[in-house]
Amino acid sequence: MQNDSGFTFVLFGGTGDLAMRKILPALFEAHKGGMLADAGKIVGIARDSYDRAGYLAWVEQHVRAHVAAADFDESVWQSFLNRFEYAALDLSRRDDFVLLRDMLKELPAAVRVFYLATGPSLFVPTCRALASVGLNAGARIVLEKPLGYDLASSNAINDAVGEIFAEEQIYRIDHYLGKESVQNLLALRFGNVLFEPLWRREWVESIQITIAEELGVEARGDFYNQTGALRDMVQNHLLQLLSIVAMEPPHAIESDSVRDEKLRVLRSLKPVQRSEISKVAVRGQYHAGVIRGNPVPGYASEHGVPKDSTTETFVALKVEIENWRWAGVPFFLRTGKRLADRVAEIVVNFRQVPHSALGGLPAGQNRLVIRLQPNESIRLYCQAKQPGEGWNLAQVHLDLAFDQFFKEHRMEAYQRLLLDVINGRLALFVRRDEQEAAWRWVEPILDEWAASPLKGPKPYAAGTWGPAAASAMLAQHGTCWLEEEN
Known part of the structure; x- marks a missing residue:
């Protein structure tokens, strides 16, 4: 079923392996199945200094190999590429986020999703940079695993992200x-x-x-x-x-x-x-x-x-x-x-x-x-x-x-979960208290193994x-x- 609400899907790590192998192929399958609103846009974000044409060439080279070839339709693929925009962005430069904000103003949508397909060390600085230009208001944020190295680091990330986004805005993804x-x-x-x-x-x-x-x-x-x-x-x-x-x-x-x-x-x-x-x-x-x-x-x-x-x-x-x-x-x-x-x-x-x-x-x-x-x-x-x-x-x-x-x-799992994010369904995403309980249970095992390296x-x-x-x-x-x- 198509979601009639317009959306903007902003993909940090937009040239990375996860984006190429999983996220963009999943969005293509949803597009091919008529499950995405016609007004929906996908914005790739990375440090690479591409223009839009350069990014589309990158997607063409790296994503097509991961989409189903059996019923591939060139016209459908081209209509999918028409959804794309691109922005080169340096996390350390606030001016880049101002430019991103200005770009997104030109893409009005009922739903705005920020997908962090990056390392966990970038989660907090990215969220803070988004908040510094007001892009956290009403948006949904998707966090990939691993979310921390242990209970303390997981709590540190969740605390920092939780200061910027409410719990109902946060989608911690587990593709299983x-x-x-x-x-x-x-x-x-x-x-x-x-x-x-x-x-x-x-x-x-x-x-x-x-x-x-x-x-x-x-x-x-x-x-x-x-x-x-x-x-x-x-x-x-x-x-x-x-x-x-x-x-x-x-x-x-x-x-x-x-x-x-x-x-x-x-x-x-x-x-x-x-x-x-x-x-x-x-x-x-x-x-x-x-x-x-x-x-x-x-x-x-x-x-x-x-x-x-x-x-x-x-x-x-x-x-x-x-x-x-x-x-x-x-x-x-x-x-x-x-x-x-x-x-x-x-x-x-x-x-x-x-x-x-x-x-x-x-x-x-x-x-x-x-x-x-x-x-x-x-x-x-x-x-x-x-x-x-x-x-x-x-x-x-x-x-x-x-x-x-x-x-x-x-x-596929990513297709279902990405549609759930766009449609605001949280049931298949991990809540913070679930994550804390899981870390708390495994931590004694981690501690014991770290304390006994000679046993190996x-x-x-x-x-x-x-x-x-x-x-x-x-x-x-x-x-x-x-x-x-x-």
Whole structure:
């Protein structure tokens, strides 16, 4: 559905990698689908001294490779480029922001969005510069992760930005929350009576949440070495997914109703005692190995990474939620680079039947597997009788493959989230108190690892599923990761 309100989308970092690979392709898909108002404008902002024609040439060169080629229409592409303006801007020069203000006055719009596709160190100076020329009034500001390095730095950024923009103006983006399958997780839970009675400790044995990547750190070695997997993936993506899986039914699918329930989960996470961290947290670092037949280097050999780095590229955690619904149910979280496959999934393992009247049960149990990537699907595993004589049971599954069932175009995560910003929908964005609760929970683990550099991360070969200690942690609870069952 097209948004009829005119908008101006101002993109700081307008020549950067994120803008080229994700943001502008997503806006093009929304444009192609007729979801953007005809009066909407996109203003690229960067230090480069382009004029408008030069910027369009840059977009032509770097964005077209990231848009779908199957039904590409040159006339649609050209009409998309007609939305663009460009402004060269130096953050240290107030006069540049005066010129930006004057440009935006010529682009009257009901909605003005400032998207900061920059490093977090530029968030506060950019917001202050916008406020110095009055551009904060009524605008929406989008902040990319990472928002800080720890709780203190996150609070410092939020405090400074919060002095300039009200909380309802701030959109902290987590692209995992924009995935179609995450929306379907909400629909599955709160649109069907079937699962709600089972979605609790009496019937759920354990839950696994995995985000695995085949890629290494690529050209981000210097950044990643200062960040690590716990900050890069757990504090935001994994804890957000956990909160959606475990939350109570919201009053409505509205911004604060959903975010209030997620916050209750994050505040119910059992605090991690530093003396127990070695039992509930595993960190690893990939060494050289082979992925899909191709040799790949170890982390310490990547560009920008010190040879003696102790930064973790893999994390596995056992998490508990201290409330009536989930008390005693372990949640196992896992993420890593250079793993055996690229996959993001949620596995809900239900308890075994208390007594089998049909004899021995085959390996496996009732479980629900929600695949977030690469192919979004939901699969329910159950037991069925094999054809023939006797009562031989086998595990079978019921599939909902979204790309086969729904023939409509499915939005990518960034497309949905950018449309939500333009339309003023906050439900899929992270509120400040959620972010604080997540940082507060992970900080003891960060502190303990920083205080114990000699212990370091456990090695694992690229192309495997991480260090053996991650499997041993689950074995202590009588379970295993999904891929190990087979």
